[in-house]
Amino acid sequence: MASTSNSSTVYSNVKVPLFEGENCDFWAVKMETLFTSLDVLEFVQNGYEESAPTEAEESSQRLEELKKKKKIIDAGVLGMIQRADSISIFPRIMRARTSKETWNILQQEFEGDSNGKPQCHNCKRFGHIQKDCRFVNQQHDSFAGGENDEGNLFFACQKEFQEDKNVWYLDSGCSNHMTGKKEAFINIDSSFGSKVKLKNGEHVEVKGKGSIGVITKQGSKVIHDTLYVPELDENLLSIGQLLEHGYSLNFENRECRIFYSKRRNVVVVKMTSNRNFPLSLNYEKNSA
Template identity: 25%
Template sequence: MKNQVIPIFDEEKYDFWSIKMTTILKTRKLWYVVEEGVASPPALVEETPETARARSLREEAMMNDTLALQILQTAVSDHIFSRIAAASTSKEAWDALKEEYEGSSQVRLIKLQTLRREYENLKMYENEDIKVFTDKIVELANQLTYHGEQKSDVQLIQKILISLPTKFDSIVSVLEQTSDLTSTKMTELIGILKAHEARLAAREESTNEGEFDARVKHGNSGKQKKDDPKKDHRSNKECYNCGNLEEDSNEDHMLFSASEAATTVMEDVWLVDSGATNHMTKEENYFSRLHRSIKFPIKIGNGSTVMTAGKGDITVMTKGGKRTIRNVFLVPGLAKNLLSVPQIVSSGYRVSFQEKRCIIDDAKDGYPDSQKLSNQDEFGSGRRSHER
């Protein structure tokens, strides 16, 4: 205890200081004299074993009171010391500070109402660190506890989850769907949110290596170039939409191909990803059919877990006609639209990469043993078109 650090009160955060000082005084077995004071000396009576014992206890209390007063005088800054300099007992010094900085019952009620309002209005900013925000929540909760209103872990967890910005929507959905929030600890939740925030930061810094743009907007066709017989008998035409998407009118089964030349990935671009296990998009208006009841957590490329908002079909227009991408997940907050190479191949299509182009075509022409198209396959005839 000799090396115990005494906090210094300088008019800031009296509630925190008083809690710390109460604990320190209790560990030194001095709090009782600060809280109750020292009993008045008894009247002069004949000395008996009982009176002798009472006198001994009072002398011990007076010694402890002096020691507690010394600690309190040491625990305040010089300009605060003037408030308690005249106090002759530790109780007088403590009560003087409490009355001035904590106030009367009416003042404490006003402070409690102010803290309640601050707690209810507290929201996390988009660019704010999760640790900074949760520290604010915990500090406010501690102040509310000091003023007589204690928040349970369940209440604090609910407050945090409804106060997070949109970038945390996916992890909040996962927690609400898969976790028992009534048994979740605050420290556990904060750890999960910190990990999610770290993954988001890493994702922003990462590059989309090995992914190819796939533009599927309908537009005017570009200039046609001469066929090159060395290039698998496919025409080498400029995209009718943007110059990057190249399609072959001689092969109706070809869905689309994508050039790696594009330097900017727009929101309506689909990335052909060999690492994705499912087709995914964040755009609800792309769907020609959507089942909202299909919701479950999935892992995306950066390692984080998100909750799907539905599953359905998307109809796109290619130069060869309408094509329907089936079994696509709707994932709010997804950075880019993804086409899964494994899902494409498993449905009877083939994916080839030739001279910085990604070509997706019907495998039944080149691979007679491949799976035939059915109503459950990812690509089929669409009922209506969405221009991309």
């Protein structure tokens, strides 16, 4: 096991290869070589609390000291992984608290399926990456094309006036989360373009896609794959997209309860007199 002396300084000074979401297998090999050279690969692969104490470590005081040392080392390794991830990747791992948890998230999301095929982070299918995705190309073509080629159309509602810019509405009619508030994004891909069709028949432009960080009682959370629609006056949470990302929703007694894995209650949204479900969100400091 690596020594803890000056470990924070050692790990913070290590130059790490940048990961931007592609060629994860090659990046992982480089990182594992780096972990091995620093004698910390065990932390990433096994976690720092999983090893059993030896006879020499059996006294409670020695065991507590060992746990503390391992925690310090793991924090240094976690910092290395965080520094290696680009601003577009970091929101996906920001809630992880150990190097093993962070490493597992990256492997599951970016290293492909059991046959080694990469996963596209636009359409979520295996066998190609985002820059080669035909759905991305269709959306960009329709954005720049003529009036008769509208590509993917999303259906939303529009208000002429909205008092609270932090309010989001649960919407079963739109297939993507959408907002006109650019400052809410913690990262945004401004090259992404498409069109959305509002309920009044108007077509408006999508000028980006990214992630929004929000603060909840359970800690920081990220709303991924949110469209930036400058002309949209409402913030819309797609019910379909919430379900796709592992949430479940229960509508009962004039309220909506949103759950995550293992039926853990995330939030309760009360229905208003005009049958809307508004949710007020507090934003993380943006870095878009």
